[in-house]
Amino acid sequence: MLMLTSEWPREADHTAHFVQRQVRFLEAAGVRVEVFPFRGAGSPLRYASAWLRARRRLARRDFDLVHAQFGQSALLAIPKRVPLVITFRGDDLLGVIGADGRPTRAGWILQQLSRLVARGADAIIVVAEHMARRLPRRVPVHVVPSGIDLELFRPLPPGPARERLGLPEGERLVLFVGDPADPRKRGDLAQNAVSRLAGSLRARLVVAWRVPHAQMPEYMAACDALVFTSLQEGSPNAVKEALACDLPVVSVPVGDVAERLQGIAGCELCADDRPETIAAALRRVLARGGRIAGRAAVRDLxxxxxxxxxxxxxxxxxxxxxxxxxxxxxxAARPPAA
Structure with missing residues (x-):
C-alpha cells in the first residue's frame, strides 16, 4: 500500500504524529506500507513536482491500494491506477480559518478540491460524524476517529511528572496544547479565561507546544485540567489523549468534543466560547479537584x-x-444490439 501524505513529522516537527502512528500500527498488523510524504504548502509548483514523483513511484511498484491522508494528498493519485482511499481530517473538508477568525479563500479552494477528489475515491474515511455530511453519497464513507496509543497515554503520578518538567508543586496548572500563536487554537482566549481565576482557585496556564509527543503524557499528569479553545476541529487528539490520562477537560463546543465528554463527571463542555464562560467551567472543575474516569470512555479509540x-x-x-x-x-465485451 502506498500512503500519500502532505503532513509527516520531521526531526524538529511535533505535528502530524497521528499519521506516523497509524503507519506504525498498520505495519504491526501485517500491512506493507510505503510512505510518500511531500510538502505542498499551497504551491502549485510543489504539487506538480510531487505529482510527477508519485506517478513514477506508482508506475515502478505494483501497489494494491493508495491511501491519501488529507484531501489535498489525493491529487497525487489522480488519475487512478489502483483503488484509492482518502482520509479527511479537518481543514481539508471544513476549510481554513484565517487570523481574523474567518474562512480564507485558500481554504475554500481546498474544500472544493477535496470534494472533487472525493468523487473518485473507492472509500472515504472521516474522523468525525459531522464531517461525513459534507461528502458525496455515491462513495462509501466510514467514520474512524484518530486513535490513541493507550500504552503511551495513561495516568501517571503528578508529583514526579512536575518534578521532571520543572513545574512547581502546590500551584494549580491548566494545560493548553498547541501553538498559542495559531488563531485557530485561540491561545489568547485560553489565557484570558485562566487569568480570571482568583483566590484559592488561581491557576497558571502551561503551554505545551513543540513538545516531543512521547513527553505529552507527563504534561497531562502534571496539570490539573486541560483547556481546549480551538475555533475549528475535526476530532481533536488532545482531548482524547487527556481523557486517556484521566485529566479533566474544559472545552468550547467544537468538532466531536461534545460526544467525547458526554457523561464524564468532572469535565465541562462550555455553552459558548466567551472567556467568562470558560473561566466559570474551570472554577467548577478545579474546585472539584482530582482526576476523572476518562480512560474507560476512550478504550474504543x-x-x-x-x-x-x-x-x-x-x-x-x-x-x-x-x-x-x-x-x-x-x-465492453457485450456485442452491440441488433
Whole structure:
C-alpha cells in the first residue's frame, strides 16, 4: 500500500504524529506500507513536482491500494491506477480559518478540491460524524476517529511528572496544547479565561507546544485540567489523549468534543466560547479537584482496534474496485444490439 501524505513529522516537527502512528500500527498488523510524504504548502509548483514523483513511484511498484491522508494528498493519485482511499481530517473538508477568525479563500479552494477528489475515491474515511455530511453519497464513507496509543497515554503520578518538567508543586496548572500563536487554537482566549481565576482557585496556564509527543503524557499528569479553545476541529487528539490520562477537560463546543465528554463527571463542555464562560467551567472543575474516569470512555479509540477497521475498509475498497472493473469489462465485451 502506498500512503500519500502532505503532513509527516520531521526531526524538529511535533505535528502530524497521528499519521506516523497509524503507519506504525498498520505495519504491526501485517500491512506493507510505503510512505510518500511531500510538502505542498499551497504551491502549485510543489504539487506538480510531487505529482510527477508519485506517478513514477506508482508506475515502478505494483501497489494494491493508495491511501491519501488529507484531501489535498489525493491529487497525487489522480488519475487512478489502483483503488484509492482518502482520509479527511479537518481543514481539508471544513476549510481554513484565517487570523481574523474567518474562512480564507485558500481554504475554500481546498474544500472544493477535496470534494472533487472525493468523487473518485473507492472509500472515504472521516474522523468525525459531522464531517461525513459534507461528502458525496455515491462513495462509501466510514467514520474512524484518530486513535490513541493507550500504552503511551495513561495516568501517571503528578508529583514526579512536575518534578521532571520543572513545574512547581502546590500551584494549580491548566494545560493548553498547541501553538498559542495559531488563531485557530485561540491561545489568547485560553489565557484570558485562566487569568480570571482568583483566590484559592488561581491557576497558571502551561503551554505545551513543540513538545516531543512521547513527553505529552507527563504534561497531562502534571496539570490539573486541560483547556481546549480551538475555533475549528475535526476530532481533536488532545482531548482524547487527556481523557486517556484521566485529566479533566474544559472545552468550547467544537468538532466531536461534545460526544467525547458526554457523561464524564468532572469535565465541562462550555455553552459558548466567551472567556467568562470558560473561566466559570474551570472554577467548577478545579474546585472539584482530582482526576476523572476518562480512560474507560476512550478504550474504543485504541489504535490497535481502529487499525483493524481501517484494514477492513482497505479490503472493501479493493473488492469494490475489482467488481467495478469486471462490470466495465463485461459491458465492453457485450456485442452491440441488433
Amino acid at each position: 485504541d489504535e490497535r482496534l481502529l487499525t483493524q477497521q481501517v484494514i477492513a475498509i482497505y479490503r472493501d475498497a479493493v473488492n469494490r474496485a475489482a467488481r467495478w472493473s469486471a462490470a466495465r469489462q463485461l459491458t
